[in-house]
Amino acid sequence: MTDLETQVLIIGGGATGTGLARDLALRGVQCILAEKMDINAGASGGNHGLLHSGARYVSNDTVSAMECREEGELLKRLAPQCIEETGGLFVAVEGDDENFIADFPLMCAKCSIPVQELTPEEALDMEPVLSGNLIAAFALEDASVDPFRLSLENVAHARSLGTRLLRYAPVVGFDLKQDRIQSVRLFDKQLGKERAVSADLVVNATGAWAGDIAALAGIPVHVLYSKGTLLITSQRITERVINRLRPPSDADILVPGGTVSILGTTSLRIPSLETIGPTVEEVDRIIEEGAAMVPILEEARYIRAYAGVRPLVQIESQGDDRSVSRGFTIFDHSHDGLDNFVTITGGKLTTYRLMAERTADMICHKLGVSAPCLTGTVPLPGTQVSGWSYPGLSPKEYMKSNNPEDVLLCECEMVPKSVVDSIAASIREQGGSPSFEAVALRSRLGKGSCQGTFCSIRTDAHMIDKGDINPDQGLNHLRKFLNERWKGQRPILWDGQLVRAEFLEALHCGLFDLER
Amino acid sequence: MSISETIKCDLAVIGTGMAGMSAALFAANRGVSVVQIGRPKGILLASGLLDLMGVHPVQENRSWNDPWAAMDALCRDLPEHPYSRLKKEDILSAFGELLPFLHNAGLPYCRRVEQNAKIITSLGTVKTTYCVPKTMWNGVLALENQPKGLIVDFFGLKDFSAGRIVATLRERWPELRAVRVFFPGNAGGKELLAGEITAQVLETSESRMKLAQEIKPHIRDARVIGMPSICGMRNPDEVLSELEKEIGIPLFEIPTIPPSVPGLRLKEAFEVGLQAIGVRQFLQEQVLTVNRGDNSELILHLDTKGRKVVVQSQGVILASGRFMGGGLYASRRGIRETLFNLPVFQPGDRKDWHRKELLDSRGHPANQAGLETDDLFRPLNEAGRPAFETLFAAGSILAHQDWMRMKCGSGLAVSTAYASVNAFSKTKEQFK
Ligand SMILES: Cc1cc2nc3c(=O)[nH]c(=O)nc-3n(C[C@H](O)[C@H](O)[C@H](O)COP(=O)(O)OP(=O)(O)OC[C@H]3O[C@@H](n4cnc5c(N)ncnc54)[C@H](O)[C@@H]3O)c2cc1C
Numbered sequence: 001m002t003d004l005e006t007q008v009l010i011i012g013g014g015a016t017g018t019g020l021a022r023d024l025a026l027r028g029v030q031c032i033l034a035e036k037m038d039i040n041a042g043a044s045g046g047n048h049g050l051l052h053s054g055a056r057y058v059s060n061d062t063v064s065a066m067e068c069r070e071e072g073e074l075l076k077r078l079a080p081q082c083i084e085e086t087g088g089l090f091v092a093v094e095g096d097d098e099n100f101i102a103d104f105p106l107m108c109a110k111c112s113i114p115v116q117e118l119t120p121e122e123a124l125d126m127e128p129v130l131s132g133n134l135i136a137a138f139a140l141e142d143a144s145v146d147p148f149r150l151s152l153e154n155v156a157h158a159r160s161l162g163t164r165l166l167r168y169a170p171v172v173g174f175d176l177k178q179d180r181i182q183s184v185r186l187f188d189k190q191l192g193k194e195r196a197v198s199a200d201l202v203v204n205a206t207g208a209w210a211g212d213i214a215a216l217a218g219i220p221v222h223v224l225y226s227k228g229t230l231l232i233t234s235q236r237i238t239e240r241v242i243n244r245l246r247p248p249s250d251a252d253i254l255v256p257g258g259t260v261s262i263l264g265t266t267s268l269r270i271p272s273l274e275t276i277g278p279t280v281e282e283v284d285r286i287i288e289e290g291a292a293m294v295p296i297l298e299e300a301r302y303i304r305a306y307a308g309v310r311p312l313v314q315i316e317s318q319g320d321d322r323s324v325s326r327g328f329t330i331f332d333h334s335h336d337g338l339d340n341f342v343t344i345t346g347g348k349l350t351t352y353r354l355m356a357e358r359t360a361d362m363i364c365h366k367l368g369v370s371a372p373c374l375t376g377t378v379p380l381p382g383t384q385v386s387g388w389s390y391p392g393l394s395p396k397e398y399m400k401s402n403n404p405e406d407v408l409l410c411e412c413e414m415v416p417k418s419v420v421d422s423i424a425a426s427i428r429e430q431g432g433s434p435s436f437e438a439v440a441l442r443s444r445l446g447k448g449s450c451q452g453t454f455c456s457i458r459t460d461a462h463m464i465d466k467g468d469i470n471p472d473q474g475l476n477h478l479r480k481f482l483n484e485r486w487k488g489q490r491p492i493l494w495d496g497q498l499v500r501a502e503f504l505e506a507l508h509c510g511l512f513d514l515e516r
Numbered sequence: 517m518s519i520s521e522t523i524k525c526d527l528a529v530i531g532t533g534m535a536g537m538s539a540a541l542f543a544a545n546r547g548v549s550v551v552q553i554g555r556p557k558g559i560l561l562a563s564g565l566l567d568l569m570g571v572h573p574v575q576e577n578r579s580w581n582d583p584w585a586a587m588d589a590l591c592r593d594l595p596e597h598p599y600s601r602l603k604k605e606d607i608l609s610a611f612g613e614l615l616p617f618l619h620n621a622g623l624p625y626c627r628r629v630e631q632n633a634k635i636i637t638s639l640g641t642v643k644t645t646y647c648v649p650k651t652m653w654n655g656v657l658a659l660e661n662q663p664k665g666l667i668v669d670f671f672g673l674k675d676f677s678a679g680r681i682v683a684t685l686r687e688r689w690p691e692l693r694a695v696r697v698f699f700p701g702n703a704g705g706k707e708l709l710a711g712e713i714t715a716q717v718l719e720t721s722e723s724r725m726k727l728a729q730e731i732k733p734h735i736r737d738a739r740v741i742g743m744p745s746i747c748g749m750r751n752p753d754e755v756l757s758e759l760e761k762e763i764g765i766p767l768f769e770i771p772t773i774p775p776s777v778p779g780l781r782l783k784e785a786f787e788v789g790l791q792a793i794g795v796r797q798f799l800q801e802q803v804l805t806v807n808r809g810d811n812s813e814l815i816l817h818l819d820t821k822g823r824k825v826v827v828q829s830q831g832v833i834l835a836s837g838r839f840m841g842g843g844l845y846a847s848r849r850g851i852r853e854t855l856f857n858l859p860v861f862q863p864g865d866r867k868d869w870h871r872k873e874l875l876d877s878r879g880h881p882a883n884q885a886g887l888e889t890d891d892l893f894r895p896l897n898e899a900g901r902p903a904f905e906t907l908f909a910a911g912s913i914l915a916h917q918d919w920m921r922m923k924c925g926s927g928l929a930v931s932t933a934y935a936s937v938n939a940f941s942k943t944k945e946q947f948k
């Protein structure tokens with residue numbers, strides 16, 4: 001009862017899975033990409049958006065440091081539309097380890113990472129909000145990257161080369177025969193039924209879920225979960241990425257992106273992937289730590305918190321916590337008795353392309369395909385539609401277009417009807433059916449300061465009018481959207497955000513009676 | 517800066533929301549001299565509906581037809597709720613005084629004394645409320661009988677979709693249709709706000725005729741028509757009945773999202789009506805601080821630009837609302853009351869303030885935060901005694917209630933204002 005066939009089935013639509021889809025497509029390999037929810041539903045949608053210069057890892061992981069440096073340089077050239085070349089500062093404040101500071105330029109040099117020493121005064125000139133207690137500062141080439149745009153454009157390019165994308169299609173099981181996966185069962189939520197895919201080779205690119213997927217095939221992959229929480233400020237706090245000059249620790253990076261800044265992160269071992277929300281405790285810790293570098297973070301307005309999970313892979317033979325790898329790991333499961341199954345997990349957004357390349361090399365070798373990797377030389381084509389998720393882009397475009405009939409649905413983030421329409425159209429072109437959730441994922445709807453109070457209602461109404469929402473489906477998508485946005489609001493509800501949340505509740509419960 | 521004006525009065529009301537406005541009314545009606553201070557923002561954002569008591573227990577989301585029975589059940593189960601300190605007669609008298617006042621100010625309301633009303637919202641959901649503006653009453657009746665109906669909306673109006681309303685109501689009211697027409701003067705379908713300017717358009721008979729002509733071809737077998745609440749700022753009922761005459765069948769307004777016309781009308785009605793009965797209002801000002809004078813009077817310092825105004829009053833009703841209103845303020849470390857630094861009942865830790873889901877029917881523990889009072893609605897100090905002899909609290913700032921879930925917002929505001937004014941009159945007698 002196989003109803004789909006392909007050369008390679010990629011499971012997981014994060015940066016790695018989408019990057020791999022494009023890499024294979026460029027080598028002429030036919031693929032299906034199956035994603036449980038929507039593009040970047042996992043860590044790729046819940047990270048810091050920092051395109052690492054590599055300097056962060058010079059003290060504890062020189063391999064990662066060098067990979068980041070090389071990949072960062074490459075992406076700035078080949079995917080400039082996804083990257084803001086902000087530059088970065090590493091700063092130390094009174095009390096920070098002086099030996100670490102003294103060694104830092106040397107450690108960078110060892111990894112060939114360009115670094116420039118600054119006086120605290122120079123650093124303060126560049127970023128006046130820095131703490132007055134600076135004792136050291138260095139300039140590096142960190143940048144910020146829009147992970148949504150990156151993944152969506154990888155998918156778009158792959159699709160244009162023949163890759164098939166299945167969204168809302170979680171893999172639920174494997175049918176094995178001797179040493180092969182004969183077919184993969186996935187549940188197509190849009191069709192409401194199970195489908196079977198037969199593939200010459202199956203890749204597990206599910207990040208933190210890699211252990212779960214491998215387990216479905218009876219293979220142990222030991223993944224530890226490290227949750228990180230991040231906070232978005234209502235305004236951009238600095239021009240450059242600010243890193244605390246110390247061994248990686250909590251809340252030591254502030255990354256600007258468009259009109260906002262993102263502060264984080266924490267690293268909290270969690271037992272399962274069931275509740276991946278940011279908590280009040282983490283938020284308080286992040287603010288206290290962040291304020292040591294940038295004191296106004298103590299009083300800043302935060303519009304949202306969110307969390308992602310890093311998979312830390314434990315290599316079986318070594319067993320203990322120190323053997324946990326922070327780089328990426330590729331498993332060829334022929335060693336576990338399944339010839340056509342590969343897992344790629346771990347790593348960083350910055351190195352997603354390299355991870356995809358290495359995985360694709362292994363796959364092509366197994367399939368007997370000799371085409372070389374092209375993602376290191378072919379630029380990533382830009383599409384307009386995938387850019388609507390970037391903070392500040394929608395307003396710019398809206399101001400430029402200046403069309404009075406193009407009514408704004410979201411006033412905080414200035415998302416007009418035309419943006420919603422073009423997103424819906426592109427989903428339709430890709431063979432999907434537009435939904436409220438899919439539009440929300442691809443735009444800044446609900447991500448501004450009103451927390452979705454108004455734009456939820458307006459976008460729903462607009463999509464109903466356009467026939468993009470089936471009128472019979474009721475209001476549950478609205479409830480879901482509000483509850484989903486709430487996850488990111490709940491830990492930051494004090495001061496102005498609590499006022500807005502109260503208004504949100506007054507409207508949606510007090511008046512609309514949406515509570516359940 | 518030197519003091520340039522000192523105003524003496526019996527009672528100062530802090531706040532111009534539903535609670536503050538009602539308190540000023542009840543006090544003025546009793547011959548008490550009243551100064552009222554506050555920027556009317558809360559009331560602007562209100563829906564125009566006056567809830568009394570709709571849902572209990574909230575965790576079951578159980579909606580009641582009889583608000584009084586609901587209140588009895590509530591007071592039995594949650595004796596700390598402010599309603600437990602009130603009698604039905606008093607609440608009835610409060611509404612008995614408020615509704616004629618609003619009627620005289622051009623804003624008649626309808627209700628059934630012993631029964632709640634169900635009203636359609638602009639999302640097509642059905643909400644339990646008590647008094648509704650007369651312009652919405654046909655909607656309450658229509659929802660009960662579900663005749664063939666038509667919901668009208670306008671090109672360019674982004675906050676209101678007839679299609680959404682019809683879709684949500686499909687099961688409950690199957691014979692409802694939606695139609696979109698051009699609003700008078702907006703043939704291009706440009707962005708239209710459901711606010712004051714749009715509402716004023718329908719105050720002229722010419723626009724009403726134009727609108728009727730737009731709508732008429734779509735009526736067909738419809739027996740009733742619903743539309744967004746934009747039928748005039750002043751005397752909306754007249755505007756509506758004129759429009760009904762043109763169209764030929766009953767019409768009703770549907771509440772829109774704030775700041776909405778019904779909220780604006782309520783604000784206007786209160787402002788005009790209260791000034792007419794001698795309430796001195798400071799609507800651009802805030803109270804900055806309050807201290808006690810030599811003769812146990814309370815002295816309020818206002819933030820009037822340029823000159824300094826001080827109000828000296830025997831009593832104060834604190835109706836400064838919650839977080840939105842400004843009566844309560846939350847920092848990362850806790851919730852406090854903003855003017856008197858009164859103790860605030862609150863969940864212990866910020867992590868317990870809110871539940872995991874926004875729409876959890878149990879409501880958020882933070883919603884129960886607020887001032888605790890004695891039976892005379894005097895906020896308590898740390899020692900559990902009235903903080904001041906003549907300081908009273910009314911409205912949403914009170915603890916142990918969740919108006920959003922219980923659907924008791926305006927009822928609570930009006931009736932606790934009433935009780936506070938009566939308590940003030942009583943204590944005032946004692947001082948004499
Ligand atoms: C808090 C945090 C901050 C970070 N900051 C940075 C940073 O600043 N810079 C940087 O370079 N890196 C950063 N990273 C790392 C980076 O985010 C990840 O390395 C990268 O996103 C991993 O991508 P992925 O595609 O491998 O995994 P994911 O993005 O997690 O993708 C896995 C996908 O698999 C899907 N899936 C799961 N189960 C199934 C199933 N049964 N069927 C189908 N699909 C399934 C999931 O829905 C998900 O979309 C950060 C990570 C975290 C957690």
Ligand SMILES: Cc1cc2nc3c(=O)[nH]c(=O)nc-3n(C[C@H](O)[C@H](O)[C@H](O)COP(=O)(O)OP(=O)(O)OC[C@H]3O[C@@H](n4cnc5c(N)ncnc54)[C@H](O)[C@@H]3O)c2cc1C
Nearest residue numbers: 531532533534535554558567803836837841911912925926
């Ligand atoms: C979106 C929304 C929908 C609603 N829907 C309904 C509904 O369907 N039914 C219903 O019955 N009610 C509804 N309400 C109204 C709700 O019932 C009332 O807002 C609630 O009862 C609170 O009234 P309040 O007067 O206690 O406080 P608020 O309305 O918050 O008023 C507080 C007042 O105090 C003033 N203030 C605060 N601090 C100071 C100071 N230092 N000096 C001077 N003035 C100060 C503020 O300016 C404000 O005027 C709705 C409200 C909102 C926001």
